[in-house]
Amino acid sequence: MNPILECRQIAKNFGSTEAIRNVTTTFEEGAVHGLLGANGAGKTTLLHILSGLIYPSQGQVLYDGQQVHDNPAVTPNICLVKSDERSWADYKVKDLMHYCSLLLPYWDEKLATELLRKFRLPAKKKYKQLSRGMQSMVGIVKGLASGAPLTLFDEPTLGLDADMRETFYELMINDCGQRERTMILSTHQIDESSNLFQYITLLEQGVITSHMDKDAFVAQAHYLQGDSSQLLALVSDPHVLHEESLAGTTVLVWYGELDNRVELERRGIKISSVPLQKLFVYLTRKGNLNSEETNNGYFS
Numbered sequence: 001m002n003p004i005l006e007c008r009q010i011a012k013n014f015g016s017t018e019a020i021r022n023v024t025t026t027f028e029e030g031a032v033h034g035l036l037g038a039n040g041a042g043k044t045t046l047l048h049i050l051s052g053l054i055y056p057s058q059g060q061v062l063y064d065g066q067q068v069h070d071n072p073a074v075t076p077n078i079c080l081v082k083s084d085e086r087s088w089a090d091y092k093v094k095d096l097m098h099y100c101s102l103l104l105p106y107w108d109e110k111l112a113t114e115l116l117r118k119f120r121l122p123a124k125k126k127y128k129q130l131s132r133g134m135q136s137m138v139g140i141v142k143g144l145a146s147g148a149p150l151t152l153f154d155e156p157t158l159g160l161d162a163d164m165r166e167t168f169y170e171l172m173i174n175d176c177g178q179r180e181r182t183m184i185l186s187t188h189q190i191d192e193s194s195n196l197f198q199y200i201t202l203l204e205q206g207v208i209t210s211h212m213d214k215d216a217f218v219a220q221a222h223y224l225q226g227d228s229s230q231l232l233a234l235v236s237d238p239h240v241l242h243e244e245s246l247a248g249t250t251v252l253v254w255y256g257e258l259d260n261r262v263e264l265e266r267r268g269i270k271i272s273s274v275p276l277q278k279l280f281v282y283l284t285r286k287g288n289l290n291s292e293e294t295n296n297g298y299f300s
């Protein structure tokens with residue numbers, strides 16, 4: 001896949017806070033990217049920079065080879081759906097949709113109408129009078145109906161109930177099946193949205209620590225479960241993200257090539273895959289292994 005978006009050494013400081021630090025990466029065209037990171041990792045800041053909404057303190061963002069910031073030729077191709085649209089507060093839903101239709105050149109009016117009906121959004125209510133979940137729905141309608149070649153969603157499912165989150169995932173899959181669009185989506189609902197993603201970008205304290213194909217990313221992680229003394233003798237530390245023992249049985253989370261797989265299986269070690277959300281937790285806690293993580297481990 002070709003890269004559609006390129007970040008060249010971008011950084012963003014808010015006073016003494018380094019929200020984004022020296023990020024150089026690309027985002028592949030026509031794919032759905034999951035942008036994952038702990039609270040405060042810099043996801044919102046990065047999405048705002050990528051959309052051109054805010055300037056980086058340093059570096060450049062290129063869309064299809066052209067500068068994103070201050071470039072009227074590029075901005076119509078990008079739609080940002082913020083997690084919190086404060087400026088929409090006093091506008092009625094129908095007026096917001098009308099403004100979107102004027103501002104977004106690929107706007108799909110028919111789809112917007114269908115989605116408003118599907119989400120049962122009251123056209124005459126002001127945005128500030130909607131529940132948190134309904135506000136998210138308005139953002140989802142904007143993002144999907146925008147038809148923008150590059151659409152950035154910042155925590156689009158905030159406040160949505162389980163049924164509506166499923167509806168959103170189905171709409172996304174349907175939309176991406178119908179037309180070539182690049183989507184970058186930040187979320188804390190990692191497992192339930194993981195089927196959407198072709199690529200994963202992991203952001204830790206303003207730094208991108210992984211950007212890769214999701215399946216390849218997940219395929220690198222394994223639970224190894226077996227007799228404690230045997231298992232601990234067979235594996236070496238640098239690849240172990242997490243370790244738990246219970247009644248003589250140990251479970252390790254192994255991240256990296258598993259060269260001795262056959263040998264491990266011959267010795268009765270059970271090998272299984274690690275769900276994306278668990279992997280995310282283990283990776284982000286890597287430097288903090290002895291803290292509270294046993295509450296969120298394999299045996300829990």
Ligand SMILES: Nc1ncnc2c1ncn2[C@@H]1O[C@H](COP(=O)(O)OP(=O)(O)OP(=O)(O)O)[C@@H](O)[C@H]1O
Binds near residue numbers: 015017
């Ligand atoms: N306008 C701002 N002024 C000062 N600091 C800011 C501002 N915006 C973000 N920050 C800081 O930048 C860092 C990254 O924040 P950001 O909102 O991008 O993180 P996030 O990954 O989206 O977090 P969350 O998952 O909690 O929404 C945080 O330390 C935050 O306090």
